Amino acid sequence: MAKVLIPTPLRQFAGKQDSVELEGSTVGEVLSALTTQFPDLKKQIFNDEGKLRSFVNVYLNDEDIRYLKKNETVVAAADTLSIVPSIAGGSTVAEPPVTTLSKDEILRYSRHLIMPEVGMDGQIKLKNAKVLLVGAGGLGAPLGLYLAAAGVGRIGIVDFDVVDFTNLQRQVIHGTKDVGRKKLDSAHDRMKDINPNVHIDRYDVALSSENALEIISSYDMVVDGTDNFPTRYLVNDACVILKKPNVYGSIFRFEGQATVFAYPGGPCYRCLYPEPPPPGLVPSCAEGGVLGILPGIIGLIQATEAVKLILGVGESLVGRLMLYDALAMKFRELKLRRNPECPVCDDHPTVTKLIDYQQFCGIPQHAPEPEFVEGDIMPAEVKAKLDRGDKFLLLDVREPHEYQICNIPSAKLIPLGDLPKRVNELDSSTEIIAHCKSGMRSAKAVDFLKQSGFKKVRNMKGGILAWSDQVDPSVPKY
Amino acid sequence: MIKIEPGAWQIMVDHAQSTFPDECCGVMLGTTEGDAKHVTTAIAVENAYKGKQEDRYEIRPEDLLAADKDARAQALDLIGIFHSHPDCDAYFSKTDLENSCPWYSFVVLSVKGGKFDHANSFRPNADQTIAEKEELIWPKS
Numbered sequence: 001m002a003k004v005l006i007p008t009p010l011r012q013f014a015g016k017q018d019s020v021e022l023e024g025s026t027v028g029e030v031l032s033a034l035t036t037q038f039p040d041l042k043k044q045i046f047n048d049e050g051k052l053r054s055f056v057n058v059y060l061n062d063e064d065i066r067y068l069k070k071n072e073t074v075v076a077a078a079d080t081l082s083i084v085p086s087i088a089g090g091s092t093v094a095e096p097p098v099t100t101l102s103k104d105e106i107l108r109y110s111r112h113l114i115m116p117e118v119g120m121d122g123q124i125k126l127k128n129a130k131v132l133l134v135g136a137g138g139l140g141a142p143l144g145l146y147l148a149a150a151g152v153g154r155i156g157i158v159d160f161d162v163v164d165f166t167n168l169q170r171q172v173i174h175g176t177k178d179v180g181r182k183k184l185d186s187a188h189d190r191m192k193d194i195n196p197n198v199h200i201d202r203y204d205v206a207l208s209s210e211n212a213l214e215i216i217s218s219y220d221m222v223v224d225g226t227d228n229f230p231t232r233y234l235v236n237d238a239c240v241i242l243k244k245p246n247v248y249g250s251i252f253r254f255e256g257q258a259t260v261f262a263y264p265g266g267p268c269y270r271c272l273y274p275e276p277p278p279p280g281l282v283p284s285c286a287e288g289g290v291l292g293i294l295p296g297i298i299g300l301i302q303a304t305e306a307v308k309l310i311l312g313v314g315e316s317l318v319g320r321l322m323l324y325d326a327l328a329m330k331f332r333e334l335k336l337r338r339n340p341e342c343p344v345c346d347d348h349p350t351v352t353k354l355i356d357y358q359q360f361c362g363i364p365q366h367a368p369e370p371e372f373v374e375g376d377i378m379p380a381e382v383k384a385k386l387d388r389g390d391k392f393l394l395l396d397v398r399e400p401h402e403y404q405i406c407n408i409p410s411a412k413l414i415p416l417g418d419l420p421k422r423v424n425e426l427d428s429s430t431e432i433i434a435h436c437k438s439g440m441r442s443a444k445a446v447d448f449l450k451q452s453g454f455k456k457v458r459n460m461k462g463g464i465l466a467w468s469d470q471v472d473p474s475v476p477k478y
Numbered sequence: 479m480i481k482i483e484p485g486a487w488q489i490m491v492d493h494a495q496s497t498f499p500d501e502c503c504g505v506m507l508g509t510t511e512g513d514a515k516h517v518t519t520a521i522a523v524e525n526a527y528k529g530k531q532e533d534r535y536e537i538r539p540e541d542l543l544a545a546d547k548d549a550r551a552q553a554l555d556l557i558g559i560f561h562s563h564p565d566c567d568a569y570f571s572k573t574d575l576e577n578s579c580p581w582y583s584f585v586v587l588s589v590k591g592g593k594f595d596h597a598n599s600f601r602p603n604a605d606q607t608i609a610e611k612e613e614l615i616w617p618k619s
Contacts, residue, residue: 007546008510008555009581018550043604044581055579055606057539064539084543085581088527089574090501090534091563098567192565196591199565201532 002030004081013040027058028071030081045083057084097128098153105197109151122311123151127197129310130154132219134207134235136183137161138285138295139225139249139302141173146303147223148191148198152310155191156201156219159183166478170292207231209354212238221309223247223302227284229276230357236261236269237354240344245318247305249298252283254291254326256298259317259336260305262345266318271339276361291326298324375446377458379467382433386410392431397445398464402437406464406475416441419448428454435460435467437478479514480558480583480599481615482506486520491594493522494562494587500531505545506558506585515557515583521545534573535561558583558599565590570600570609578602583612 001021006014014020015038022037024030035042047053058065059082065073075081101109101123112118112126129152133140136159147155161183163174171183178186184202191200203215207226216222216238224235224246232250239246239262246261248269261268301322308314321334344351385392396403396411403413414422416436426432432454434442439462446459460467468475482490486506493502503525508517523545527536537559549556559582563569568588570578578584580602588595599614 005546005550007581008549008557055577059539059543062540062543082543082546084539084546085579086537086539086577087503087542087559087579087582088534088536088577089561089571089584090527090577091566091569091571091573192591196565199533 001077002075002079002081004030004034005083007083007085010041010044010083013044014038024075026071027060027065027073027075027081030075031058031071055086057086058082059084098124100124101127105151108195108197112151117313118311122313125310125312126151126307127153130156130219131306131310132156132158132216132222133225134158134222134231135225135227136171136173136187137167137225137227138170138251138290139223139299140183140187141171142296142299143223143225143303143306144173144187144191145194146300147306148195148200150303150307151195152198152306154199154201154219156203156215157184157187158203158205158207158215159187160204160206166286170290170295172296207234209234209356212354213242216242216244219244221245221247221306223249223306225249225299225302229282229361230363232269233276233360234354234357237344237351240268240349241352241354245309247302247309249302251290251294251298252285253288254294256294256301256324256326257321258298258301258305258324259321260309263309263316263318265338267336267338268342268345270344271342272321272336274339274343279362294324294326297326373459375458376461377433378461379470382435382460382467383471385433390431392433393426394460395426395432395434395442395445396436396464397434397442398436402478405478406468408435408464408467408475411435416445419445423449423452426454428456431456431458433458433460436463438463438465479613479615480517480585481515482517482585482617483508483519484617486517487616489520489522490560490585490587493520494560494589495592495594497525497531497562498589498592499564501525501527501533501535501562501564503535503537503559503561505537505542505556506560506583507545507549507552507554508557510555510557517557518554519552520560521548532564533566536577556582558585560585560587562587562589568596568598570598570602574600575602575606575609578606578609580604580606584609585614 003019003021005019022030022033024033045056060073061080109123112123131152133143136157163178163181163183163186165179173190174186184204188200188202212234221244222235222239226232235246245263248261249258305317308316319336321336323332394411396413397416399415434445436442442459446457449457465477468477493504504520504522506517506520523537523541525531525535526538527534546556563586568586583599583601585597585599587597599612600609601612602609
């Protein structure tokens, strides 16, 4: 005789007993004896095919029979069998759409609700909307703040970066206290403070060909706040493949662009730019700079477009590229058409799955750290030469406005672009050590001077940034 | 109808708030008379879901078995399961329904910004295709 413990809710089918003693030498035999004696129990535990229902586990004493010999597990007289359900769940998948707003939400969104273009229906659409932000930087900052405030129900953020001081001039979702924190956490906290009703999914990864489809598929649309070409093409292609609108924005110095790509019937990023520019041709914000307010304006155009798409009101930027020039304070607009031969959004696309976008954009897989090349000189060695009073010329090839930020006092400033016409100011018999911000431009200067017949030219490795790190920490970094 | 006593309720709310922003889970013990369930104590159980727990929970069958033993030792019945929905309303999601079992009452606690907000109780049907809301009475403070 083995004992079978009956879970509370099933006792009504087992003569109200909490345990039953049954004959049988295996688990299968005991369970069969149980359902023979109490036929009503059968459909609670077994499915129509006579197998244990998916959520039912059977334990022999403390062991799951699946890890023993299942139904063939031998049962001794002193053994106890228990029927234990598997239980799990969660708020995540396929939430039923909400159909109402709470009293607090009605108060919070009242300035939306009194406009018929939004109203209760629109606000409920916003609450049911799921938007993915790629990047929590310049564009992601205003987007996160305003989409959360507007009541978008679920916002995913993809970012793997950490807040640093150079971000604070424009990435207003992060504060000085957040320097060193993950941008995801900093953005999450700020958005939750603005609107605790918003659910935020944090993806602490770089969006890649391996994860993009899975991440994006849970959302209604993507808002692209990235700053590099490989990710832009990746987001575009993934959105086209998944048929999700891609609300696009980009910024550089004083100018920005925004539009909506991959909307059904509309053009995609590849219709506009079939091929990426050669690497290095278009400078990034880190290289070329950006007016701190600019991402605010472009990000909020993107936020406006996202909200309009959710509400289904107004005229979206589908098929129109909005160009903004902050210095002229002018908006212009270009018509965009679908490219009938677009490799991704054409009716017979040649690109039907995600590719290697680093390679597509001509970026080497692992950009090799520039080696110490012949003619390089370390900042500490330059310092030693200065201290010894060696005769040489320290040549700064940066721009005058960079020289104003910080400089090495004995250096002579000739911007790289001016070098050809000012080369006669240099004495080829004196050793020349060139430097710039990080060592790239000065390497070009060294090449140029060598081609011009200078023999004693060297490049200070790592530029003034390395000087600040290795020689004089009082020199500010920018 | 399921009625929860203050002592049990305190355990459930404390657990839901302390695990925020992750989901919590646990079991409810008490007595049943006809359709009336009376929860007198609750046991917090570790969320065993392997992955982001912000919107998922899982109870190990071993933990459920141990809770059932506890209940029997106290001459109580295991009558329900509770879990939380952080920053989400207390509805019974599709995930909840598909991974539940029709035998128990499922109490969902909505926790918003780390504070308990509201709760509902659900009874999944035999095929776990729909869950009916059942009247839930908790001590209002």
